[in-house]
Amino acid sequence: MSEERIPKRSEVNPEYTWALEDIYPSDEAWNEDFRKFQALPEKILEFKGRLGESGETLLAFMRLSDEIAVLCDSLANYAQRKSDEDTANSVYQAMVGQLMNAYVQINSAGSYETPELISIDENKLDGFYQAVPDLGLYKKNIDRIRRKKEHILSDNEEKILALAGEMSQSPENIYSMFSDADLKFPDAVDKNGKTHQVTHGSYIPLVQSSDRVLRKSAFESMYHTYDSYKNTCAATLGAQIKAVQFYAKARKYPSSLAAALDGTEVPEEVYRNLISAVHDNMHYMYDYVKLRKKLLGVDELHMYDLYTPVVSDADMKITFEEAKETVLKALAPMGTEYLSILKKGFTERWIDVYENEGKTSGAYSAGARVHPYVLLNYKNTLNCMFTLAHEMGHAIHSYLSNKNQPVAYSDYVIFVAEVASTCNEALLMQYLLKNTEDKKKKAYLINYFLEQFRTTLYRQTMFAEFELNINELTAQGETLTADRLSKMYRELNELYFGNDVVIDHEIDLEWARIPHFYYNYYVYQYATGYSAAIALSQRILSEGEPAVKDYLGFLSGGCSADPISLLKGAGVDMTSSKPVADALRLFGKLIGDMDELMK
Template sequence: MSNEKRTMKRNEIDEKYKWAINDIYATDEKWYEDLEKLKGYTKKIPSYKGKLSQSADLLYEYFRMSDQISLLCDSLINYAQRKSDEDTTVAKYQNMTGQITNVMMYINSAGSFETPEIIAIEQTRLEEMFRQKPELELYRRELELIRSKKDHVLSEAEEKIIALTSEMGESAENIYSMFSDADLKFPDAVDKDGKSHQVTHSTYIPLVQSSDRVLRKSAFESMYSTYDSFKNTCAATLGAQIKTVNFYSKARNYKDSLEASLSDNEIPTQVYHNLISAVHDNLHYMYDYVALRKKLLCVDELHFYDLYTPVVSDFDIQINFEQAKETVLKALEPMGEDYLKIIREGFDNRWIDVYENQGKTSGAYSAGARVHPYVLLNHKDTLNCMFTLIHEMGHAVHSYLSNKNQPVCYSDYSIFVAEVASTCNEALLMRYLLKNAADKKEKAYLINYFLEMFRTTLYRQTMFAEFELKINELVAQGESLTAQTLNEMYLDLNKLYFGDGIVPDRQISLEWARIPHFYYDYYVYQYATGIAAAIALSSRILSQGESAVKDYIGFLSGGCSKDPISLLRGAGVDMATPKPINDALKVFGDLIKEMDELYS
């Protein structure tokens, strides 16, 4: 008989562990009433076409209407999507999600005249409108952001052609997703006792985390030998994606694809280059870590399939949800009572959907609804799940404060800063746990956990970012992305980032083929900048106390009222310089020394 716990049905879970979805709509009928209100805007929006420059009153009315639409969409989307995620087998809520998605598509289409009309307004005329209607000042930044795209907005006919290519533009990502997620199958891995283990995308990491080195190697070879068999298909698909990205950047008159991508979040390209340069300057810490891992695993040679297994064996921390909440509150005490009050409000008023149930969507996330944030967990009694809780509550507080302190038009924050608040919380939790570790083994286990955050998030994601930049540059120069070119480039980067202390396994040259983020258009660098900013901010909070907390709360309350770099500067971190990356990696270096001393 299996010892595994049966996954509960949703109606078997105590209400206190389910999120209070009825805080948005008391009934489904109320949702449908608001959906009809939203549909009404598809007819109202076109009435403004050709009139945005006619009067300050009309322009102000239009933006006020946009805010009302945003509020409706926020409630409609959150209710339908959260209900759908509670149990993905319930077709009704999948259908409701589809309905709101379709209505939003019609609304976006109806308002397609907005950008070209606003760009066409003469600056002198716009300033006159601000004087005529002082209330319009609220939307000055939003108007300036739209107008900043002037050099990259095409004629009406050209924009229509670009719009018609949008579905084709997603083809490479869609093809890759179907190939990698649906069609690709991997041979079973075999452990030291000859037992077979299924290899899938979801089982791969647990397999290479195993203490059984035979199993780790077998899973590694299973994964990459399979991608090797399809390397030319993968190369052609990734090549098509990069060509698409470069096409759109050229069509919209950007210097290159990097500028085109980062401009959407108001991020200077120098931030991207600074990240890569700073990590290169600190690769000696990674080489030290590789040497330490080899030493602690007691292996003659360290291979890439040895990178994920814990160096501290036979240790586990069991933490139930109630204990996790208590620890989170203690770890966040440096943030002050105002911050803790929000966390307690979330804990006490059912912001969180805690446990797994049959049909519930996997993973974890925070959704920043206007009524209050909603946090989805699938909690198990593990250290990792406690980190997930504090991570998602960091997002939740960020959304809560931005929504409370910013008008609708500036309440949403940029993806560039999204991971800062969550990772800052994780860093504070780790500092608390290390300070209160019961013994040497627990401390070593925690340090290993922290070291892996740095390796996988700061170093590895920067390596991904550098690879993505290189392949974009090759395509921009008219080169083809062949499997051989991609393999050689990727292997060389692994040698650079991990050094001579690890065997350059040929299979790792295929890793690029299994990374879906290369289809997300310069997305991964934000994981690395996010952890660097978070480490800097958490260190500042712990060392400077109340003044640093005040600056940090100001950042969390800022939404998108300023560009992301300016918001972070206000919190005391300048991501336009390499300093936060250098400082974060020094912490990594100090942790390596501490770990080494524990085992010396």
């Protein structure tokens, strides 16, 4: 593929595009199924007021829900994947819009499901299971709905909460418009006086630059701008936290943390243990900061020095064909079943490989029932090879869950979503380190691995701790002023980075730049998922077949059990601090390896 000119979609070799014809052979076939989808609200309304009527009626409704899920999966994957091939194509934009509108109608028609299921008497429901054994398949799903009974309000109260829903999204929408659309940053200036545009997209590449003058200039451009609007940012974030608190109280949860984690069946101790375990192992981060300062050869290490590589680019150019071959070798410890699925994905066009005009940016995996679809924008870099391994981890997780679970339990929750992808990355890294003799390349790889630990495990845990703190302050009646938020954020930076870095006053405003604080206790899952993945990869490498068998069981589990139980089955207990502590010990070992290698 030429990298000089981005080709049009029509110019891309079909071999490197995904096979959407596996879902629908044509747009006409999609439209035929879409007409069936549009007729579903009527079918759903036929069951309104009848879910407690009999076991047969309830089973028929649950089977209809499965049919809807399967049909929606095909319609959504075809339309959205087609749209992502060329975002300027209005045909597929319209398809996505039509589908969303129809989906809203279906959701609205089925809004009676939760209150009706909750209202069925326990003894009566037990009678349903005895009279209609096939209904037992759906017991876990029904129990998941019914266990929230104490948090479901009266019909009128539920309607009020639903009406308030759009208002509750306002803080996030306002922040997004302000930060992504309206906010403009002054250009950064490099050591030669050349200007560089600063945007959210360009900021990280700029602070990764080897030019320290440019790094500092970009850092100041970003945070001096946020400083000018800090009171607006504080008021918006404060409104978001108040909205989260409102819903937690309205639904009778003891805290906003309890409300957020209840949705994925994760105990609060997992969140708090993560923070505690990172605190107990903060010395590794201090060692890393000290090593970074030494390797960069600076008198003072500043916050804008944390992203630039301590090892210059080792010029690792990797074609897509080479990346596939390397990933196959690296994942050999996963066994023949896993590798056969991986090869299937490589040879049967699960992957849309290269960039083309209008193609959506980034990378993802979409777990369609026919088979997963992976979007890449491959550029022959080390990072792109890791992205391939990462997304295929997601893909195989989806493939095995869809293959081994009934429709009702085939989707896995977000808490475990990053485990499979990061486990693949960890195995790839261990393979590369073991098979790389060139000292410069090896140092480059270790630096890459160390940065994953710093930015995922430590940084995301710091975010999680900040989010918990501001929620607890709000619950106590405190006001989140800009000065209060900045002071709290500075103290966390001092705790997490130690004495060998200058905590520049600009970093106090970083809280204003992070959109994740509007996602309601989302970020901790990056750190827990990373820890679990490191633990699983280490177990696979050390124990072999028994560990692989357990891991494949986890990948095949969908949501057939709660996520903590699924991970325990794979050999990782996330209710303890051990997986986090073990992962950070590996971080410590890598720091020692890097120090020795660079002598």
